[in-house]
Amino acid sequence: MSAAADESDAALATRAAGGDDQAYAALMRRHKASLYSFVRRYIGDPEAALDVLQETFVAAWQAIRRYDGGRPFATWLRAIALNKCRDRGRRLAVRRLVFGATDLDSAEARRQADPQGDAEGELQSAQRFAALDRAIARLPDKLKVPLILTQLEGFSQQAAAEQLGVSVKTIETRIYRARRRLAGELGDLEI
Template identity: 40%
Template sequence: MSKAESGNGPAVSDADLADRARSGDNAAFGQLIRRHQDAIFRFLSHQVSNRADASDIAQETFVALFRSLDRYDTGRPFLAWAFVIARNKARDHHRRRTALRWVGVDDQYDRMASQAPDPEREVADRDELSQVERLIRALPEGLRTPLLLSAMEGMSHEEIGAVMDMSAKAVEVRVYRARKSLKTQLSREG
């Protein structure tokens, strides 16, 4: 454990870790991933319908991050850049699923996935939480992503704007619209 990791010194910044990883330090890249994997997984869990898909997409995201390190601008937050890649991977996943459904083979993949509930899923199955998750997934991607990044990851509107390539004001409007839509749907469904 390094001095920074043990709490005896300043934490190593994401930019420093990325620079070290670009220079071939695989441990630095591993540290970056460990630092942000939970946030990326949470984000992806709300983008797709099941944890197995979220886990697969997270792995694809980590591979893409590694392959694209030379394009990362260390002047910007690493996590915002990682969310952009995760968002793109989730979109790719949805496009593949749509194509598979169109061809008629999507059901085969659903049957292959384990149906055994894990303890986390049992907790998440509470009625109210399940209803909210369903409504969030039903939001258009342009509203869902800013809401999740704001509410779940605590990102500022400016940071979300960097992820989504839009102004902070546009993000603020989308978060407002997403919350209003959820509130309306919840009141309708009781």
Template identity: 40%
Template structure:
């Protein structure tokens, strides 16, 4: 029962998937796995964690597919799930970080051994890392706006819908995020 589903709408694909068509799930992955991965990687910074969170996002999305509103783009819906997974990941990371810092001094030697080697790469790669770090250091609500508008190039309306806020809020947060980034980067 495998056929080319690339011309099907998101709503039609969801209906097929809910009826047990595995090729419909594969089509969703084909369409949206890369943009969801980019969105997550831009939020968490680590490629391995981003791959895990992408998988978790699709598993959760497919499990909740019955609640998907076919009137809206699937990309917006699955991206909201992905952003929630990023928020959960950040909360878990903050808790782990607290306990790591609370380790006895004897454990500090193990942590110190994980520091990165001296950077000998080209200046533009170093600058890219500096900007990525600054983006990761932004508060979550500002980081999401920068990622969605600046990196994923979503429209203001798409970003507002994805985050469940007004377009004016998107505009305000984007202004604040850019100002904070400029200050962090010393520009």
């Protein structure tokens, strides 16, 4: 086991701020899986999530000297990821406005399930999961983020409230509204 595995995030971040690439690599390894999961659920596209994850780690590296060691590193990193997700959403909105609907070569079109060669049950399950992912991705940020943090990432409502700078009651209300909206959008789809 390496020495970096025993170090706290704050200690690794301090070393990374001093130019230690290995310390930053250890932070990336430590947070990559949970951060990718958050981004993928936010965006709804696994391939695009990898791009956003990479952008997040690049931005975090560039801003590592501004990290406040008194706050959890995961919270700081997730805030950067959230901003990158929102940036991507704005870029896509501009592209849709300028170029219209997505084309058949887009990542969204490529990720649609191919029914040939798959068992019918697996296809239906994949379609339900994809429909849920797309529905979550279409939620407004104020509903999507609390839902992802609490229901999919396992944060408590208190932790999500602290992450977002709102009250626990606000988190409860937003989760309720997100669930209602998803139920209305997905209708009879069995999830």
